Amino acid sequence: MKAVENGGTAIGIRCKDGVVLAVEKITTSKLLKPGANKRTATVDRNIGIVSAGLVPDGRHFISRARDEASSWRNIYKGPIPTSALANRLGGYVQAYTLYSSVRPFGVTAIIGGWDPESELLVDGQVGTGPKSGSGGKVEGVKAGGPALYMIEPSGLYWGYHGAATGKGRQAAKAELEKLDLSAGNLSLYDGVKEAARIIFIAHEDSKDKDFELEMTWVSSLDGPTKGRHEEVPTGLLEDAKKAAMRSREREVEDDEDRPKSHDGERMEE
Amino acid sequence: MNHLPQAWGRPRDDVYGTYDRSYLQTSTPNSHTQSPAVTGTSVLAIKFNGGVAMAADKLASYGSLARFTDVKRIRVFDKTTVVGFGGDISDMQYIDRLLDSIDVEENYSSNGNTLNAKNVHTYLAKVLYKRRSKFDPLWNQILVAGFDDDSKPFLSSADLLGTTFSAPHLATGFGAHLAIPILRRLFPEEMPVENIGKEEAVAALRECMKVLFYRDARSLDQYSLAVVTSDGVELKEDEKLEAQSWNFAENIRGYGTQVN
Numbered sequence: 001m002k003a004v005e006n007g008g009t010a011i012g013i014r015c016k017d018g019v020v021l022a023v024e025k026i027t028t029s030k031l032l033k034p035g036a037n038k039r040t041a042t043v044d045r046n047i048g049i050v051s052a053g054l055v056p057d058g059r060h061f062i063s064r065a066r067d068e069a070s071s072w073r074n075i076y077k078g079p080i081p082t083s084a085l086a087n088r089l090g091g092y093v094q095a096y097t098l099y100s101s102v103r104p105f106g107v108t109a110i111i112g113g114w115d116p117e118s119e120l121l122v123d124g125q126v127g128t129g130p131k132s133g134s135g136g137k138v139e140g141v142k143a144g145g146p147a148l149y150m151i152e153p154s155g156l157y158w159g160y161h162g163a164a165t166g167k168g169r170q171a172a173k174a175e176l177e178k179l180d181l182s183a184g185n186l187s188l189y190d191g192v193k194e195a196a197r198i199i200f201i202a203h204e205d206s207k208d209k210d211f212e213l214e215m216t217w218v219s220s221l222d223g224p225t226k227g228r229h230e231e232v233p234t235g236l237l238e239d240a241k242k243a244a245m246r247s248r249e250r251e252v253e254d255d256e257d258r259p260k261s262h263d264g265e266r267m268e269e
Numbered sequence: 270m271n272h273l274p275q276a277w278g279r280p281r282d283d284v285y286g287t288y289d290r291s292y293l294q295t296s297t298p299n300s301h302t303q304s305p306a307v308t309g310t311s312v313l314a315i316k317f318n319g320g321v322a323m324a325a326d327k328l329a330s331y332g333s334l335a336r337f338t339d340v341k342r343i344r345v346f347d348k349t350t351v352v353g354f355g356g357d358i359s360d361m362q363y364i365d366r367l368l369d370s371i372d373v374e375e376n377y378s379s380n381g382n383t384l385n386a387k388n389v390h391t392y393l394a395k396v397l398y399k400r401r402s403k404f405d406p407l408w409n410q411i412l413v414a415g416f417d418d419d420s421k422p423f424l425s426s427a428d429l430l431g432t433t434f435s436a437p438h439l440a441t442g443f444g445a446h447l448a449i450p451i452l453r454r455l456f457p458e459e460m461p462v463e464n465i466g467k468e469e470a471v472a473a474l475r476e477c478m479k480v481l482f483y484r485d486a487r488s489l490d491q492y493s494l495a496v497v498t499s500d501g502v503e504l505k506e507d508e509k510l511e512a513q514s515w516n517f518a519e520n521i522r523g524y525g526t527q528v529n
Contacts, residue, residue, distance in 0.1 A: 038379065041377070042376060042377055042379075044373055045373060045376065066377065069373075070370060070373070073366075073369075073370070073373075077366070123365070123366050123369055124362035124363070124365040124366045124369070126329070126337070126339075126340045126341055126342075126358060126361070126362060127337055127339040127340055127341070128339050228376075231379060
């Protein structure tokens with residue numbers, strides 16, 4: 001638990017037309033190559049995972065997630081729904097709390113995905129199949145959409161509209177709550193801007209350390225990523241960063257005008 | 270010469286005498302993998318200036334029965350690679366799923382490198398060869414089209430034995446007998462690929478598909494047509510043969526019910 005509390009902040013935002021994942025990657029040395037050692041990973045094509053806490057545990061967690069996704073494909077000949085992946089990973093993480101021979105996972109992971117809303121072909125399907133009757137198609141069925149889950153070291157997981165973990169999670173959660181995500185009005189592009197802004201706010205307490213903002217997204221099938229989990233394009237990422245820094249500066253100026261408040265206002269739990 | 274998939278990989282009867290099937294030990298557990306069940310026939314492909322075009326009809330035969338008529342035998346891999354399958358359809362499905370899992374795993378590293386058609390062809394040839402070495406072959410003839418490492422048009426074949434072969438135009442199954450001579454006449458070997466236009470190449474394929482439908486009893490008048498260029502793959506899966514003329518059939522003797 002301590003490990004998770006001190007990892008770089010990671011957040012996920014479930015927007016109406018996609019999901020954004022962002023992580024504050026603390027750079028421990030100037031000798032590290034920028035952009036290397038990614039903290040976000042793709043599972044199957046449509047799911048992304050970001051974790052806060054022990055990096056090697058996160059890597060193993062992702063490796064397990066990929067195995068689960070591929071074994072699902074082997075059985076069902078289609079992509080794993082994000083909810084099913086969260087369920088299996090929740091079970092996996094929980095199992096590490098049960099035995100004296102292993103220690104629990106040192107990560108809290110955020111899983112974001114877009115489950116395809118259109119009817120998918122079965123993997124390897126060669127024909128069109130029957131038009132009606134048994135095995136036929138039902139017209140106008142609505143399925144899929146954005147999904148966001150967070151799994152804790154205990155194995156506990158919930159679905160979220162906005163999730164935050166890591167060191168700056170308190171500040172991040174406060175900002176996420178202001179977005180009124182449950183109304184389902186936030187667009188993916190706005191989500192990208194907000195995610196960058198929130199990571200910058202959450203970083204404030206550990207200002208002395210350098211960090212990289214890593215951001216990935218997955219959109220609807222007719223959105224910018226066509227249902228795939230990808231890195232946010234560099235141009236968009238830089239714009240979001242600049243906007244975030246500008247809004248930070250503005251707030252700092254406002255703060256300086258006001259009388260100084262107590263530090264205790266933003267106490268950790 | 271017997272061009273049927275059942276004869277692929279077997280010694281020719283006219284050269285070596287009738288094959289002694291007792292050697293096949295048909296009682297072994299894997300014996301059903303020693304012959305194809307539901308098969309597709311020809312795949313045709315031709316390189317042109319800036320890309321490759323490929324065509325394959327939509328029939329899957331169960332022996333001589335036209336069992337399925339909506340089978341898509343041209344498969345897209347990543348953005349600029351297509352794979353055309355002749356031979357066993359269930360083995361095609363297996364390979365298609367294999368390629369799909371490769372594609373998923375390739376995307377896990379975000380270094381921007383992707384597999385091109387040449388890589389896919391090398392991989393498939395090795396899979397096919399490994400399986401034939403286990404005496405459990407994947408009963409397919411495969412054409413891979415797309416681009417090589419230098420972004421030049423790439424076209425190559427691989428078969429159930431793991432044999433590979435490249436040429437500016439290729440065909441599998443009956444097409445190897447009927448379409449290749451036509452393509453060679455239209456586009457002689459010494460003619461550089463740069464001189465062949467996209468429309469020309471596609472028109473040639475359509476013409477060959479027609480000849481194949483006239484002559485190959487395991488073919489269909491509906492086909493898939495894929496055109497790969499650096500912009501991506503344009504795959505049309507509802508093509509139909511146009512302007513057929515069966516006048517020549519009157520003059521064919523030696524088949525059917527007529528006496529002479």
